[in-house]
Amino acid sequence: MVGDRERKELMLRIIDLCESVSGRGVDPFDVEVKEFFERLREILPKLREREELFLDIEAVLGLANVVFHQGEWIKYKSSMLYFDPMLIMWKLHALPPSELAEVFAGSWHPILDMECISPHGIKEAMDYWTNLPSLEDRGAKLDAVEVLPGEIAAQELERLGVLSEEEFVATLERAWKELKGKANGGEISYWDFIAARTFERTVSRAWLVSFLVSYGYATLEVKPLEEEILLKPLPKPMKLERVVTFSVPIAISRSEWLRRRSHG
Amino acid sequence: MAEEKDVVELREKVARAAQLLLYRRHMQPGVKAWELKRDLGRNYAEILKVLDGELQKLGLTVKKVSEGEEGSESVRYFVTMRGHPPVSEVRTFGWRIDDMAILAVSLSYILSKRGKAPLKEVERILGEKFPRWRVEQDIDRFIRRGYLEEDDEGVLYVGWRTRAEVDQKALLGLLLGREKKGKESEGQAPK
Numbered sequence: 001m002v003g004d005r006e007r008k009e010l011m012l013r014i015i016d017l018c019e020s021v022s023g024r025g026v027d028p029f030d031v032e033v034k035e036f037f038e039r040l041r042e043i044l045p046k047l048r049e050r051e052e053l054f055l056d057i058e059a060v061l062g063l064a065n066v067v068f069h070q071g072e073w074i075k076y077k078s079s080m081l082y083f084d085p086m087l088i089m090w091k092l093h094a095l096p097p098s099e100l101a102e103v104f105a106g107s108w109h110p111i112l113d114m115e116c117i118s119p120h121g122i123k124e125a126m127d128y129w130t131n132l133p134s135l136e137d138r139g140a141k142l143d144a145v146e147v148l149p150g151e152i153a154a155q156e157l158e159r160l161g162v163l164s165e166e167e168f169v170a171t172l173e174r175a176w177k178e179l180k181g182k183a184n185g186g187e188i189s190y191w192d193f194i195a196a197r198t199f200e201r202t203v204s205r206a207w208l209v210s211f212l213v214s215y216g217y218a219t220l221e222v223k224p225l226e227e228e229i230l231l232k233p234l235p236k237p238m239k240l241e242r243v244v245t246f247s248v249p250i251a252i253s254r255s256e257w258l259r260r261r262s263h264g
Numbered sequence: 265m266a267e268e269k270d271v272v273e274l275r276e277k278v279a280r281a282a283q284l285l286l287y288r289r290h291m292q293p294g295v296k297a298w299e300l301k302r303d304l305g306r307n308y309a310e311i312l313k314v315l316d317g318e319l320q321k322l323g324l325t326v327k328k329v330s331e332g333e334e335g336s337e338s339v340r341y342f343v344t345m346r347g348h349p350p351v352s353e354v355r356t357f358g359w360r361i362d363d364m365a366i367l368a369v370s371l372s373y374i375l376s377k378r379g380k381a382p383l384k385e386v387e388r389i390l391g392e393k394f395p396r397w398r399v400e401q402d403i404d405r406f407i408r409r410g411y412l413e414e415d416d417e418g419v420l421y422v423g424w425r426t427r428a429e430v431d432q433k434a435l436l437g438l439l440l441g442r443e444k445k446g447k448e449s450e451g452q453a454p455k
Contacts, residue, residue, distance in 0.1 A: 023382075023417065023419070072378070073378065076378050083375075083376065083436045083437075083440055085376040085377065087440055088372055088373070088375075088376040088436065088439060088440065089373075089376065091372075091439050091440060091442065092369050092372055092373065092389060092439070093392070095439075095442060097361055097362055097365035097393060097394075098361055098365070099442055100364070100365035100368040100369060100439075101351055101354075101361045101362075101364035101365045101368065102351050102438075102442075103368050103372075103435060103438045103439045103442060104364040104365070104367055104368035104371075104430075104435065105348060105349060105350065105351045105354050105364060106348055106434065106435075106438045107348065107430055107431045107432070107434040107435035107438055108348050108349065108354070108429060108430055108431075109325075109327070109344040109345045109346070109347070109348055109429055109430070109431065110344060110345055110349070110357070110429055111293050111294070111327075111342045111343065111344050111425070111428055111429055112286065112324060112343045112344065112345065113286060113287070113288045113293035113294075113342075113343070114286055114287050114288065115287075115288050116287050116288075174397060177397075178397045178401070182401070195404070196400070196404065197400075197403075197404060197407075197414070
């Protein structure tokens with residue numbers, strides 16, 4: 001006899017399996033659709049509670065969706081684009097980056113396009129320049145306040161058990177190396193560097209950058225006129241002695257992050 | 265006389281089509297079918313055919329990419345290279361070998377999974393050959409440039425630029441046809 005708990009578990013397992021087909025790209029033919037339908041038919045008369053009946057409906061819908069994916073899979077297999085996935089995986093593991101690059105180049109037909117400024121664009125630029133307030137006026141309106149440097153040391157995080165010193169130094173070194181790679185001997189926009197796929201990750205990168213600058217791995221240059229912040233990695237970490245330092249508060253809101261992300 | 269007028273008009277339209285296709289007018293390159301129809305008239309497809317013939321002499325071609333239902337107004341046209349550039353030349357475009365390899369792996373994996381694959385899986389496979397920071401940086405860049413698309417659930421798809429620029433069948437064919445260099449030399453060894 002199948003108990004209440006086993007019935008529920010079976011239905012949840014079917015639902016999860018079906019979701020993995022549509023969400024995680026599991027092969028739909030790995031799902032024993034017929035067997036699962038038979039099991040569902042067996043337990044159907046024993047279902048009493050509303051929750052159980054809902055699970056049953058969800059499981060049946062999930063299996064129907066798997067059948068739909070099986071149909072799509074067959075269509076895809078019969079198309080010109082079908083190659084054995086296992087063989088592709090094997091090749092991806094086996095080939096070195098140089099060979100993979102040749103594979104890409106061999107199938108690549110880059111788009112040709114040119115950028116030009118239109119008369120409308122020239123007029124807009126001229127209007128912008130004419131109406132641009134003086135540097136002094138703009139500087140006064142900058143949304144930045146000079147404050148004394150505060151203390152948020154790695155030791156503090158270490159004390160709190162958030163980060164070990166070794167981990168932190170390694171993370172910082174990685175970020176520094178990445179910054180050097182991206183800046184390519186020059187400087188890079190602060191926003192371009194911290195931009196990541198998620199807002200949380202962007203904030204985390206901004207946090208790392210604050211340490212890079214504070215510990216002398218990089219310098220931060222604020223260009224108020226262009227409203228731009230530039231990061232320049234230093235070839236070697238420098239101790240900031242006899243240098244006037246000040247903190248630059250930079251607000252990172254989710255809306256700002258979304259706006260910058262959508263504008264590439 | 266009338267014929268001469270037609271030829272002049274056709275030449276003007278071909279030139280206009282070239283300008284529309286080659287100069288970027290929006291955030292993305294290329295021109296939508298309805299824009300061509302508006303600027304060149306109903307027989308814009310014929311004009312593009314003439315332009316394609318002219319571009320062929322320069323090693324270029326007009327590429328049609330459908331973004332939705334076939335035959336709908338969402339069709340977009342681009343000018344692309346007819347052939348493919350050699351790897352040595354691609355490097356002068358600002359691409360590194362690693363960038364190309366990362367895109368080749370990402371696209372091949374996504375295509376082998378019927379056009380969509382979780383980002384985490386793609387990152388895991390790439391992580392076997394490339395440092396994590398480069399993988400993340402490149403995937404972000406490829407999403408921004410339209411080679412890849414990502415949905416809210418972290419699933420990667422083939423992007424509009426890949427559909428326009430990459431011969432997907434050739435990509436998989438070349439990948440499967442490529443032998444590991446070490447294996448080739450093993451095969452040539454005397455018995």
